[in-house]
Amino acid sequence: MRDARAWTYAALFGALWGALEATVGTAVYLGKMPLRGTVMGVLGLLCLVCLRRLQPRPGVCLLAGVVAIFLKVFTLGGFFPGPLIGIAVEAIAVEVAMTATGGRAIGAAIGGAVALATNPLQKLGMMWLVAGSEAVESYLKVGEDVAAAVGLGGIRPLAVFAVVVAATALVGAAGGLWAWRVAGRVARRMGARP
Amino acid sequence: MRRFAGLLLFAAVAAVLTGDPRLAAGAAVVALASAWFLDPPAVRAALRVGVALAFLFAAAVTAAVVAWAVGPGRGLEVGGMVLLRLLVLTVAAAVLVRAVDAESLLRATERVGMERLGLVLGLSLNALPRIAEASGEVWAAHSLRGRGLIDRLGRLPGLGEVLLAHTARIAEEAAAAASLRGHSALTWPHAPLSVAVRTVVVTGPPDGGKSVAVSCLAARLDEGGVPVAGFVQLGNREGGRKMGFRIRDLRTGEEAVLAEKVEREKGEFGTRFRFDEAGFRLGRTALARCESGCVVIVDEVGPVELRGAGHMPAIRRALAVPGITGVVMVVRRALVPSLLAALDASDAVVVDVGEAGDAAAATIAEALAIKR
Numbered sequence: 156m157r158d159a160r161a162w163t164y165a166a167l168f169g170a171l172w173g174a175l176e177a178t179v180g181t182a183v184y185l186g187k188m189p190l191r192g193t194v195m196g197v198l199g200l201l202c203l204v205c206l207r208r209l210q211p212r213p214g215v216c217l218l219a220g221v222v223a224i225f226l227k228v229f230t231l232g233g234f235f236p237g238p239l240i241g242i243a244v245e246a247i248a249v250e251v252a253m254t255a256t257g258g259r260a261i262g263a264a265i266g267g268a269v270a271l272a273t274n275p276l277q278k279l280g281m282m283w284l285v286a287g288s289e290a291v292e293s294y295l296k297v298g299e300d301v302a303a304a305v306g307l308g309g310i311r312p313l314a315v316f317a318v319v320v321a322a323t324a325l326v327g328a329a330g331g332l333w334a335w336r337v338a339g340r341v342a343r344r345m346g347a348r349p
Numbered sequence: 350m351r352r353f354a355g356l357l358l359f360a361a362v363a364a365v366l367t368g369d370p371r372l373a374a375g376a377a378v379v380a381l382a383s384a385w386f387l388d389p390p391a392v393r394a395a396l397r398v399g400v401a402l403a404f405l406f407a408a409a410v411t412a413a414v415v416a417w418a419v420g421p422g423r424g425l426e427v428g429g430m431v432l433l434r435l436l437v438l439t440v441a442a443a444v445l446v447r448a449v450d451a452e453s454l455l456r457a458t459e460r461v462g463m464e465r466l467g468l469v470l471g472l473s474l475n476a477l478p479r480i481a482e483a484s485g486e487v488w489a490a491h492s493l494r495g496r497g498l499i500d501r502l503g504r505l506p507g508l509g510e511v512l513l514a515h516t517a518r519i520a521e522e523a524a525a526a527a528s529l530r531g532h533s534a535l536t537w538p539h540a541p542l543s544v545a546v547r548t549v550v551v552t553g554p555p556d557g558g559k560s561v562a563v564s565c566l567a568a569r570l571d572e573g574g575v576p577v578a579g580f581v582q583l584g585n586r587e588g589g590r591k592m593g594f595r596i597r598d599l600r601t602g603e604e605a606v607l608a609e610k611v612e613r614e615k616g617e618f619g620t621r622f623r624f625d626e627a628g629f630r631l632g633r634t635a636l637a638r639c640e641s642g643c644v645v646i647v648d649e650v651g652p653v654e655l656r657g658a659g660h661m662p663a664i665r666r667a668l669a670v671p672g673i674t675g676v677v678m679v680v681r682r683a684l685v686p687s688l689l690a691a692l693d694a695s696d697a698v699v700v701d702v703g704e705a706g707d708a709a710a711a712t713i714a715e716a717l718a719i720k721r
Contacts, residue, residue, distance in 0.1 A: 159523075159690070160521065160524040162465060166473045166523070167476055167517070169469075169473055170472075171480055171513075171516045173473065174477060174484075202513070218466075221466070221469075221470075222469060226474070226477070236438075284366070285438075286427065286430070289415060289419065289423070289427060290414065290415055290431070292418070293415040293417070293418035296418040297418055333506075337506060337509060337513070341510055344510070345514060345521075
């Protein structure tokens with residue numbers, strides 16, 4: 156059947172995501188709210204997983220990501236590279252995970268875990284890009300020195316970073332499953348097969 | 350000249366990312382000069398006092414950390430590099446964003462043959478006011494219903510659910526509007542529901558007499574010697590409330606239970622009903638009676654069918670029978686655009702029983718235009 160809904164759904168869910176990023180995202184960014192990346196990541200997951208559950212076609216999440224970036228740049232959000240990279244990575248992660256798992260709940264969990272776990276990695280990457288590898292190594296060394304000075308000499312900054320990444324991934328997986336559940340309820344409201 | 354300045358800016362961005370401090374310093378000067386030539390307001394906007402102070406702070410922290418770890422000289426060098434990179438990247442981004450507006454981006458997508466992407470981006474821009482309106486309404490309802498902060502926080506997932514459902518409905522309407530206007534740029538090239546004969550789409554309000562009208566039509570056709578194949582779905586009521594559906598074979602009058610109302614969480618196909626395989630089986634049998642000279646009557650084509658499930662495979666088989674003389678499909682008003690979009694029929698007529706009233710069956714028969 157000729158059906159434009161995959162495109163219109165991607166446009167609308169991308170618009171919702173972009174609008175959330177441009178309004179809520181800009182507010183939490185300017186307000187320096189803690190865990191702002193995680194909060195915005197979960198909101199993005201909600202949009203992407205719901206979109207993919209209502210329109211189970213490969214590529215819709217990528218298209219929604221493009222729309223969200225477009226709206227974030229050309230509306231209130233402005234050109235902050237961090238959130239834009241975050242949106243792109245999240246859209247790719249959910250798309251790949253959902254496609255690989257045949258659009259099941261496990262895909263939402265994996266996609267959510269990967270999408271959110273990349274937040275701290277992305278910060279590290281940006282630091283590496285702007286400050287260089289020497290600065291990153293210096294930060295790690297200073298971290299070790301500070302830890303040793305306060306009596307936590309055995310703790311290595313890289314291990315702490317890995318724990319942060321793992322914790323963020325766990326939050327992402329839980330967020331993905333929650334988004335899957337909400338998407339199911341939305342699907343029932345819409346009369347789609349849940 | 351502007352193109353040359355743009356190229357210089359691009360080259361400066363690449364150069365500032367290298368590890369050589371002298372090259373980075375030169376690149377920063379070139380980048381600032383090119384950006385100032387291209388768009389002075391963009392440079393001024395990018396280098397506000399607050400932003401400049403934030404850059405200085407980031408550079409100072411990095412300088413201090415590297416000085417602690419490696420040495421003061423190297424710390425100053427790395428801190429300076431951070432400052433230069435932040436300056437150049439920010440200025441280049443500001444110039445780029447001001448140079449590219451939404452309209453030019455949409456035109457560019459068209460030029461490179463990505464018309465669908467352009468349409469999707471345009472649709473997303475046009476839909477923003479509706480999303481904002483829906484968000485406002487949902488938020489107002491959330492605020493009115495919530496009793497205290499804790500209650501409102503507990504209702505937040507519900508708020509998200511309603512907002513997502515609103516968004517999905519706007520997407521459905523946009524698709525339906527595109528179909529009604531004959532826009533096909535966004536459609537998926539799947540096999541359409543091909544009908545080679547006159548197709549009458551019967552619609553009307555809920556409980557408005559659609560099934561009664563097509564039942565009368567079937568009887569009228571039968572009396573006139575026109576064979577009919579198909580079914581009607583009739584509501585089962587208790588105390589005036591619809592508690593389920595049964596399906597009736599229009600040729601034999603045989604009936605079977607199609608669906609029963611259950612709790613919302615236990616419903617199937619996204620409905621509040623649980624479906625019975627016996628009902629689908631009777632539907633298949635009724636449509637399988639289709640033969641040359643038949644009028645195919647399907648009451649009704651619902652969202653499940655429009656997604657290719659439910660009765661749809663049987664409908665496809667019936668419509669492929671050579672020599673059928675007409676097709677009557679019942680559909681609720683909201684789904685008329687979707688059905689028309691799915692149909693590949695050169696000759697389709699819509700009859701609204703709400704407007705036709707008691708003469709609905711006669712109107713449908715007239716629309717079928719069967720000559721005997």
